[in-house]
Amino acid sequence: MKLLFNIGVSHRTAPIDVRERLWLSEEEVRTALPKLRASFFKECVVLSTCNRTELYGVPNGETPGVDSLRKFFSDFKGDNSYVRSEHFYLHEDREAARQLFRVASGIDSMMLGDVQVLGQVKAAYLLAEECRTLGLLSTKLFQAALHTGKRVRSETKISEGAISISFGAVELAGKIFADLHTKTVLLIGAGKTSELTVKHLRSKGIRDILVSNRTRGKAEELVQRFGGKVVDFQNLRDEVHIADIVISSVESPSYTLTANDLSYVMKQRGSQPLFLIDIGVPRNIDPESNKIENVFLHDIDTLQVIVDKNLVKRSGELPKVERIIAEELERFLQWQHTLQANPTIEGLRSMAEKIRQQEVHKHQNRFRPEERENLDVLTKRIVNKLLHGPISSLRYGLGDQDDETRSLILAVRKLFGLAHRENPISENVGGDDRNPDGGS
């Protein structure tokens, strides 16, 4: 039987429509957790984001199969005819822990170095805590994963640099202007990327937003969403000079802004730097404009250069991240193995102490009363010395494989004639007792 178990679907194994079908809202997780616990697990946590739905658990008895869990989700979500067994991945024990550490570090995300996922892991953990489906092992597992995620964030640059066109544009704006609070952005036309860019710019402090659209109604609709003012599309040439950043995505066969227009605009601006982001296909702004002094024109292709460079840099951080994960995994497994050995260590100690007391009691009349204290000390010392080897091996000398640990524990129990148990290892792991020393 395995101690730790992970099953899930993510962007690596399943297409978006499958992930959507398996996505669980917070409310649904709240309902699912107790049910999962009743049928399969002693402890369980569900992590559901737009790119993955995963379950981490400590099985009740036999490890549950993919089919039974798939059936559970089918029944739970209603129709699940799209979801097939091969969409799921399975991890056990060490690999299950590694999977969670990788997820929390942001290296299993669709966007390498994703910063949001750590918060989502924490939310999943808190939700399970609230639903009382956590136990000793899962608590420690999630705390270790959160710690790993934080270390990765602070010790590596896996989350540095923009890796989307819209963030790339914002990053570039920050290299031209010192303070975005005092700048004005003009949005010409509309589209997903340009709207995202405005959104990011606003979160960086831009307050003044102007919107222009061939259809005035559309511009007004955008203004309602973003705030700001509508600028007349016909008079664009005379209005551009107010803006420090222009984002253009218009579907038009000819240039919306020509190099001449921009020379005129720059005169009006007194040569103040102007950052133009051309997201239109075909391009909206004459590429020749980039030759005008203090005009910085960038289109999707040049912004993609930023994204690509940042992606390469992030990938370069992967070995560091993997190293941190390996270290933290080692520490977690060490803790887990010690935990597994604890009942045996206790059994060993009490058996030896019982024998010692019996023998001392039996023979103490042979000693003078003033020597009895010494007898006690001496026998205790002998017992401790004899047990020191086996106990140290159990505590620190365990291999990193669960099977190794188990056979060592069983061997010790057999050698010292400790009571045979069906499963001497897992009795201390899982269940209701929350870890008293698990705080980290």
Added chain:
Amino acid sequence: MKPFLEITAYVLPILYFVTVWLYARGFFSDERLADRLKTPFLGVTLLLHLLYFIIRTNSLHHPPITSIFELMSVLAFSIAVAYFYLETRTSVRGTGYFILNLSFFFQLLSSLFIRNELDVKPVLRSNWLGFHVTSALLGYAAIAISAVYGFLYLMLYHEIKASRFGVIYKKLPSLEVLEGLSFRATLFGFTLLTIAMILGVLWLPQAFENYSYLDSKLIGTLLIWLLYGGGLLAKRIAGWKGRKMMILSLSAFGLALFSLSIINIFFSEFHTFY
């Protein structure tokens, strides 16, 4: 104290070199250790440099302004102190490599040729001269820093225009910040040069009998002053911005460097005390 002066003269360029190296590692290779050590190391270098000046002034009985190589050491120190101040006040942590190279260069020249002489001409023991030289040197340090930021501005400007986005793009602060730093340094330098020139012109008749206001050094300095003054006016009145201003700042600095070295050594008639 002579041995201390001699040893320190060797040690200072080495310390500046290590400082520059640490800043380079931090800037180009992103090394965390170098990033952490660079500022404290610069601090230690500056302290030793200051100690060197104090002991030098005490044991030679004159401030370190009596030879061109003493002046270069003061210039190296002024540039490094000004940068140290900027680093603690603004977001320019990365740019030390470019500025401190100047300090290393001037200190190296100074250390190679400096002599620890007790006898200096009486004219160089004047307080007027002290103020004149101090303000001129601080002024030069400021315009040197202004030129470096101007240079960095141009590098970043072209990197953004050409969509290269390399290490310069990644590590430098924004164009607006670089322009602001360069401008403030110019303003500071221009003010100090003005003070130095006024002091010089007033003091000249007292110090020399056969002086001339047409000395090539004086004319060179006036040209530099006019160039910076003109640039500041162009910014204020004509609204010159960005690239144009930076090119102007760099050209003026080139001329200043020429004046300080070539004219001083080969052409100046009376302004050669050294």
